[in-house]
Amino acid sequence: MVRDVNKDSLSPTKESEKNWKWFEVSNIWANDIQSLFGYTLVASLFISYQVTGWTAFSALIVAGLIVTFLVNISGKAGVDYGIPYPVLARSSMGIHGAKLSAIIRAVVAVFWFGVQTYFASTALHLLIVASTGIELKTTVLGLDMVGWFSFFVVWILQMVIFSKGMNWVSKFLNFAAPFVYLIMIGLLIVLWSESKGELFSAANNIFSNKSSTFDSEINGFFAIVGTMIAYFAAVMINFSDFSRYAKNKKSMVLGNLVGLPLNMIFFSALALLITAGSVVVFGEKLTNPMDIVEKADSTILSLVAAITFFTATVGINLVANFIPAVNGISNLAPKKLSFKKSGMITSAFALIIGGFWVSFISQVGISPIVNTLGATLAPLYGILIVDYFFIKKQDLDMNSLYDETQESIYFYKNGWNTNTMVAFVIGALFSICTVWVDSLSSLNGYGWIIGAVLGGFIYLSLSKYQTNRNLAFN
Numbered sequence: 001m002v003r004d005v006n007k008d009s010l011s012p013t014k015e016s017e018k019n020w021k022w023f024e025v026s027n028i029w030a031n032d033i034q035s036l037f038g039y040t041l042v043a044s045l046f047i048s049y050q051v052t053g054w055t056a057f058s059a060l061i062v063a064g065l066i067v068t069f070l071v072n073i074s075g076k077a078g079v080d081y082g083i084p085y086p087v088l089a090r091s092s093m094g095i096h097g098a099k100l101s102a103i104i105r106a107v108v109a110v111f112w113f114g115v116q117t118y119f120a121s122t123a124l125h126l127l128i129v130a131s132t133g134i135e136l137k138t139t140v141l142g143l144d145m146v147g148w149f150s151f152f153v154v155w156i157l158q159m160v161i162f163s164k165g166m167n168w169v170s171k172f173l174n175f176a177a178p179f180v181y182l183i184m185i186g187l188l189i190v191l192w193s194e195s196k197g198e199l200f201s202a203a204n205n206i207f208s209n210k211s212s213t214f215d216s217e218i219n220g221f222f223a224i225v226g227t228m229i230a231y232f233a234a235v236m237i238n239f240s241d242f243s244r245y246a247k248n249k250k251s252m253v254l255g256n257l258v259g260l261p262l263n264m265i266f267f268s269a270l271a272l273l274i275t276a277g278s279v280v281v282f283g284e285k286l287t288n289p290m291d292i293v294e295k296a297d298s299t300i301l302s303l304v305a306a307i308t309f310f311t312a313t314v315g316i317n318l319v320a321n322f323i324p325a326v327n328g329i330s331n332l333a334p335k336k337l338s339f340k341k342s343g344m345i346t347s348a349f350a351l352i353i354g355g356f357w358v359s360f361i362s363q364v365g366i367s368p369i370v371n372t373l374g375a376t377l378a379p380l381y382g383i384l385i386v387d388y389f390f391i392k393k394q395d396l397d398m399n400s401l402y403d404e405t406q407e408s409i410y411f412y413k414n415g416w417n418t419n420t421m422v423a424f425v426i427g428a429l430f431s432i433c434t435v436w437v438d439s440l441s442s443l444n445g446y447g448w449i450i451g452a453v454l455g456g457f458i459y460l461s462l463s464k465y466q467t468n469r470n471l472a473f474n
Contacts (some may be wrong), residue, residue, distance in 0.1 A: 010327065010334055012398065013082030013244040016095050020245040025255025026263075028242050031315025033263045034180040037317070040371065041231060043267050043287040045274040048360035051220035052212055053272050059221045062265035063228035068256050070229075071239045074381065077388050077396070078240025085238035085324070087401050089380075092387035092459075095160045095404050096229060096415030101380050101424070102109035106328030106346075108234050108373050113350035117155050119375075122136035122290050124150040127306040130299045142403035158314055159347055161320055163340070174383055180315075183308040184270045187292055199277045222446070230374025230448040235379050238324045322346060371435045377448035379427030379455025383420050386456040391463055419462040427455030 032038075045056055077088050085105065089098035125147050129135060136144035142152065146229040173473070192199045212220075246252040278286035286292050292307075293302055324345070327343040337345075386396060400408040404415075430452030443450065 003423055010084060010087055010330055014123075018082065018247055020242075020251060021247055022251045022255035022258060025242070025252055026093040026259030027245055028235075029259030029326065030263050031312070031318070032232070032320050033260075033267050033316075034312045035119065035309070035316040035386050037116055038267070039118070039184075039271050039289055041227075042271040044283075045224045045227065047285055049216075049220035049223050049277075051217050051224070052214060053220050053276060055217050055226055056211075057272055059224035060228060060264055061261065062221075063225045063232075064261040066225070067229060067232045068238065068260045068383070070236050070259075071232075071256055072253055073254055073385055073389075074236055075239040075243030076249065079246050079252055080394065080397065081332075081396060082244045083398075083401065084241045084244060084327045086327050088240050088388070089384065090410050091392055091396055092383050092410040092417060094415050094417040095408055095410055095421050097412070097420060098140050100113075102331045103207045104380070105234065105238055105377065108377060109321040109325035110346055110349045111373070112234070113317050113325065113346065114352070115315050115323065116317050117158065117350060118151060120310050121147065121151040123293075123302075123306040124154060124311040126290050126294055127299075127302045130198050130294075132301040141315035155311060155324050155347070155351055157310070158317060158322075159343075161314055162343060175266060180308050180312040181266070181270070182198055183304055184267075184274065184289070184331050186304065187278065187289055188270060191281050191292070192312075195277065199273075199280055203470055207330040218296065226446045226448060227370055230371045230378075231447050233374035233377045233381070234324065237325070237377055237384065239474055241323055256275035290314075293399075294416070305348065305461030306446075307351070316349075321336060357401045365469050371447050372432060375431035375435055375451050376428050378448045378451025379424045382427065382452035382454070382456025383423055383459045386460045387420075389461060419466065420459055423455045424464060426458055427451045430454060 042060065049056075049371040051059075060131050077083065081088075086098060086102035089101045092098075093101050128146055128150065134146060135145055138144060144253045185236045188199075237303065246255070274289065274292065275285055275287060278284065278292055281294070282295055286295075310469075325346040326339055329345055389395075397409055400410050405411070410417075428451060431454070434440045434447040436448060
């Protein structure tokens with residue numbers, strides 16, 4: 001008999017609810033990839049690392065294939081047992097330790113929720129300015145009153161959509177996934193027309209980047225791969241939140257393959273071409289598509305862009321941010337915090353973070369923030385995989401997972417598995433240092449990989465040592 005279950009978000013998925021086929025799974029990634037922030041990140045990488053467009057494009061594809069492999073592994077427990085990440089984490093972290101890992105994941109999710117909401121609000125902001133001519137110079141925390149109004153509108157609309165429940169949201173994702181490509185293709189057509197058909201030949205020259213060297217290309221390639229893996233780090237950890245709805249493992253694997261690498265190829269190609277086209281037409285590399293829309297000076301294009309990128313933001317916020325945050329917060333007190341209550345808490349914090357993004361975090365730069373968040377979560381991934389496949393050997397006790405008493409085999413020491421705590425702290429600290437410590441700058445871009453491997457290795461070593469010690473005493 002499974003105990004301590006929050007029926008809204010933490011209970012095991014029923015067989016009747018496991019109805020997602022490959023198309024539904026692939027749309028998770030389509031919505032995760034397609035966003036204003038995702039576009040800006042992809043478009044800025046080949047500029048930041050001073051590599052050719054072809055190197056950046058190849059790195060993005062490789063990153064997509066690696067992430068596909070990693071989520072197939074982390075999502076298997078969801079398919080096998082129908083449990084979300086906060087419950088799965090109890091196996092490795094302990095009944096109470098899992099609350100820490102889930103809340104860390106939730107904090108990252110809430111952060112991205114606010115950031116993505118801000119980026120979507122810029123599209124609405126541009127639409128209001130383009131259609132009314134209102135331009136305000138006075139700002140508060142980096143936004144004028146039109147900007148804050150836009151942010152609140154986008155935030156409220158998302159809450160209305162999320163309140164409809166998972167069945168309705170699943171249908172929304174199926175609609176939203178292909179919609180964002182319309183505006184990107186539209187932007188490309190506009191730039192091609194403005195360049196009088198010379199966009200692709202000019203873009204090829206820009207992609208060549210004659211000032212680059214072999215060493216800079218190789219270093220940039222691996223740095224971009226590492227940054228993109230870090231970008232998807234959050235979803236890789238909690239993918240069981242979604243794979244639990246997959247019909248079977250085949251549906252999950254095929255959906256991940258179609259949804260990740262293929263979408264990455266198409267989205268990245270458009271983002272890089274549009275960025276290169278902005279140089280041809282406007283004389284500068286514009287990494288935010290809303291800047292291109294603004295320069296195009298078209299109210300109709302602004303309207304389409306606002307609707308499209310709002311749709312895209314709702315998709316990624318739901319997949320990568322809202323559901324993981326809600327599940328993590330619900331796990332703190334499963335009997336008291338329902339899906340709706342946890343959703344309101346998530347939304348409130350996202351509102352605050354969205355405002356501080358423009359006033360502080362945006363000044364740091366995109367890549368360091370992405371790599372830092374990925375580095376923090378990395379050891380949790382390594383611990384999860386080692387525990388499920390090598391320690392527990394894919395055999396979990398469902399009753400113990402939902403039992404918070406000392407009777408649970410996952411209670412460990414006062415509800416905490418000290419081995420995982422040690423592995424997480426060491427792995428996270430070293431991984432974060434690769435981003436910010438100058439003497440480790442050569443490892444910048446590899447933070448997630450280092451953290452995941454180090455966390456998993458330390459946890460496995462400590463677990464084996466403890467097992468051997470117990471056997472010796474017995």
